[in-house]
Amino acid sequence: xxxxxxxxxxxxxASGHFAAVAVGGIGGGMLLRRAFxxxxxxxxxxxxxxxxxxGQGTQWLATQNAGDVIDVIAPLGKPFVLPRQPISCVIVxxxxxxxxxxxxxxxxxGRGCRVDVVLGAATQEKLFGVLDLKGVSDSVIxxxxxxxxxxxxxxxxxxxxxxTKNNSQAVYACxxxxxxxxxxxxxxxxxxxxxxxxxxxxxxxxxxxxxxxxPVIGDDGVTRMSRSCVDGPVFRGDxxxxxxxxxxxxxxxxxxxxxxx
Amino acid sequence: MNIDLTTSLGSxxxxxxxxxxxxxxxxxxxxxxxxxxxxxxxxxxKSIMMAPRSGRATPRMAETPSGxxxxxxxxxxGIESFLENDLAWLRANNVTxxxxxxxxxxxxxxxxxxxxxxxxxxxxxxxNISCPNVESRGQVFACNPYSAAQVIxxxxxxxxxxAPVLAKLSPDVTDIVEIAQSVVEAxxxxxxxxxxxxxxxxxxxHMKPMLGGRTGGLSGPAIRPVAVRAIYQVHAALPxxxxxxxxxxxxxxxxxxxxxxxxxxxxxxxVVFGDPGAPWRIANELGQELxxxxxxxxxxxxxxxxxx
Ligand SMILES: Cc1cc2nc3c(=O)[nH]c(=O)nc-3n(C[C@H](O)[C@H](O)[C@H](O)COP(=O)(O)OP(=O)(O)OC[C@H]3O[C@@H](n4cnc5c(N)ncnc54)[C@H](O)[C@@H]3O)c2cc1C
Ligand SMILES: Cc1cc2nc3c(=O)[nH]c(=O)nc-3n(C[C@H](O)[C@H](O)[C@H](O)COP(=O)(O)O)c2cc1C
Ligand code: FES
Numbered sequence: 001x002x003x004x005x006x007x008x009x010x011x012x013x014a015s016g017h018f019a020a021v022a023v024g025g026i027g028g029g030m031l032l033r034r035a036f037x038x039x040x041x042x043x044x045x046x047x048x049x050x051x052x053x054x055g056q057g058t059q060w061l062a063t064q065n066a067g068d069v070i071d072v073i074a075p076l077g078k079p080f081v082l083p084r085q086p087i088s089c090v091i092v093x094x095x096x097x098x099x100x101x102x103x104x105x106x107x108x109x110g111r112g113c114r115v116d117v118v119l120g121a122a123t124q125e126k127l128f129g130v131l132d133l134k135g136v137s138d139s140v141i142x143x144x145x146x147x148x149x150x151x152x153x154x155x156x157x158x159x160x161x162x163x164t165k166n167n168s169q170a171v172y173a174c175x176x177x178x179x180x181x182x183x184x185x186x187x188x189x190x191x192x193x194x195x196x197x198x199x200x201x202x203x204x205x206x207x208x209x210x211x212x213x214x215p216v217i218g219d220d221g222v223t224r225m226s227r228s229c230v231d232g233p234v235f236r237g238d239x240x241x242x243x244x245x246x247x248x249x250x251x252x253x254x255x256x257x258x259x260x261x
Numbered sequence: 262m263n264i265d266l267t268t269s270l271g272s273x274x275x276x277x278x279x280x281x282x283x284x285x286x287x288x289x290x291x292x293x294x295x296x297x298x299x300x301x302x303x304x305x306x307k308s309i310m311m312a313p314r315s316g317r318a319t320p321r322m323a324e325t326p327s328g329x330x331x332x333x334x335x336x337x338x339g340i341e342s343f344l345e346n347d348l349a350w351l352r353a354n355n356v357t358x359x360x361x362x363x364x365x366x367x368x369x370x371x372x373x374x375x376x377x378x379x380x381x382x383x384x385x386x387x388x389n390i391s392c393p394n395v396e397s398r399g400q401v402f403a404c405n406p407y408s409a410a411q412v413i414x415x416x417x418x419x420x421x422x423x424a425p426v427l428a429k430l431s432p433d434v435t436d437i438v439e440i441a442q443s444v445v446e447a448x449x450x451x452x453x454x455x456x457x458x459x460x461x462x463x464x465x466x467h468m469k470p471m472l473g474g475r476t477g478g479l480s481g482p483a484i485r486p487v488a489v490r491a492i493y494q495v496h497a498a499l500p501x502x503x504x505x506x507x508x509x510x511x512x513x514x515x516x517x518x519x520x521x522x523x524x525x526x527x528x529x530x531x532v533v534f535g536d537p538g539a540p541w542r543i544a545n546e547l548g549q550e551l552x553x554x555x556x557x558x559x560x561x562x563x564x565x566x567x568x569x
Binding site: 022027029030031032033073200201203204205206207208209210211212213214224225230245246247248252253254255256 | 284285286287291292294307312313314315316317318319320321322324326327328329331333336337338339473481482511531532533534535536537
């Protein structure tokens with residue numbers, strides 16, 4: 001579903017920024033905000049998100065009517081980093097991971113980059129943004145797990161070819177964690193630099209609670225449990241310890257030691 | 262509004278009645294984009310330990326009706342980095358600061374207190390003897406009057422500052438008054454209550470506990486009546502003991518319940534996640550709640566529910 005909000009106080013948004021939306025109304029039983037990628041935004045005017053009704057909070061959001069007031073904090077997080085040179089780039093998205101990608105494609109093209117797009121979903125109904133992205137890119141390939149649209153298979157089945165054919169140097173990805181892990185690997189194997197917008201459960205979205213962490217290798221080579229809300233959601237694909245997500249690797253900074261905690 | 266909202270916790274004068282709850286505002290810096298942190302009663306920092314600590318595996322949270330479970334496991338940078346970065350920022354911004362400490366054992370609490378009693382900018386110490394997110398329940402010192410007192414005696418013996426020492430208590434005990442009495446005898450200046458209650462959510466699609474740490478601490482409005490009850494009981498038994506109250510406070514009306522039960526000030530925790538401006542908003546609302554009931558000051562209401 002598409003949610004367009006009047007947002008007279010919204011600042012400049014970059015692709016990869018997210019919005020934290022309060023759900024359930026004032027005094028309701030859901031205390032935590034829901035995070036959504038920002039799809040589009042005009043500073044001082046409006047903010048758009050794309051969401052799929054899922055659990056209680058997004059179901060509530062889906063029942064809101066035009067004119068209702070929604071409480072949003074945005075923009076939050078660190079956005080995608082754009083290349084300084086006009087290089088060849090690939091955008092890869094799974095499902096609603098396509099939400100921030102039209103904005104990204106515009107930003108990349110604004111810098112003179114070539115932009116090729118790979119969009120995937122389980123089935124045609126869950127595909128999002130195909131037409132919008134066609135208008136702002138050099139090519140779009142669609143994959144679906146069940147073959148109801150485009151190539152049957154996964155985004156990573158076609159990604160290596162896209163990188164090779166277009167001599168792509170940078171890959172930008174957003175979607176489910178297993179997809180991001182595969183994209184990071186294919187990118188690295190084919191000599192491209194990747195940036196991935198991750199999706200971790202967040203309680204606060206503003207960096208105060210430490211729920212949203214994942215193991216990320218820093219510039220100093222040390223793995224830290226980094227907060228995806230303020231240090232991310234965009235991370236370098238080669239820096240996330242994908243195999244260790246949801247765990248605390250034993251060599252992480254401050255990890256439990258035998259005899260310690 | 263000319264209601265006097267100033268209050269105190271032992272020797273510590275507070276210019277405002279709302280503080281942040283430990284672990285719910287990091288060390289204050291991230292909240293600065295939502296309000297002037299120096300105007301809060303105090304920032305209570307995330308519990309700090311001697312060494313850097315990675316915390317527990319994820320998922321670390323589950324939303325529950327009017328609350329949440331967390332199993333963060335005291336992720337933090339360690340005392341050295343805390344002093345250099347976090348405390349320095351708090352000092353530079355004139356923030357009243359209560360530092361929360363946690364130890365794996367009694368000696369670690371003592372070591373942390375020794376270090377903190379020598380540095381500038383520590384206006385109070387909150388001794389977290391009640392974190393449920395540790396590997397062994399045996400480490401929850403606040404579940405046993407003897408070990409609770411042992412930690413406090415050790416801290417007290419190295420604490421050479423005038424700043425008050427508060428013990429943070431767990432509601433997961435048979436008799437919270439007994440624990441409060443034991444830490445008072447060991448020399449605390451006040452108590453903070455309550456920490457989270459131990460809970461669990463099961464993911465029935467995967468037939469396993471939802472949290473990486475399996476169990477977690479329950480917080481938010483769901484636990485508010487437990488907190489009010491605990492504060493009421495402790496204030497009844499120890500009417501002169503300063504109490505910093507917390508547990509699901511969402512509005513000024515909620516805060517007023519805590520004050521009437523016997524708290525001198527309140528910390529805002531989980532509600533900050535959904536509403537980062539809550540500590541300021543709740544202070545304002547508390548003023549309005551007092552005014553509309555004809556009171557002139559917060560201090561005249563502390564413990565009032567015991568007299569009617
Ligand atoms: C940075 C980021 C960007 C996102 N962008 C989008 C988007 O553009 N469109 C979209 O439809 N969804 C997006 N999501 C996922 C979206 O946040 C969840 O689908 C939503 O929080 C689920 O809420 P619920 O009330 O339906 O589920 P519930 O199960 O009721 O949620 C309970 C709690 O768990 C958290 N939670 C549950 N599922 C997820 C999840 N998949 N990811 C993170 N937290 C979760 C919720 O925030 C809430 O606190 C994004 C998530 C993140 C972290
Ligand atoms: C995510 C999270 C982290 C917490 N971390 C700490 C901590 O480090 N030390 C501590 O003493 N209490 C910690 N607490 C407990 C809170 O300070 C508070 O006592 C409790 O959550 C009840 O208040 P609330 O319902 O307003 O959150 C934490 C609570 C939450 C939700
Ligand atoms: S969600 Fe709270 S620190 Fe990231």
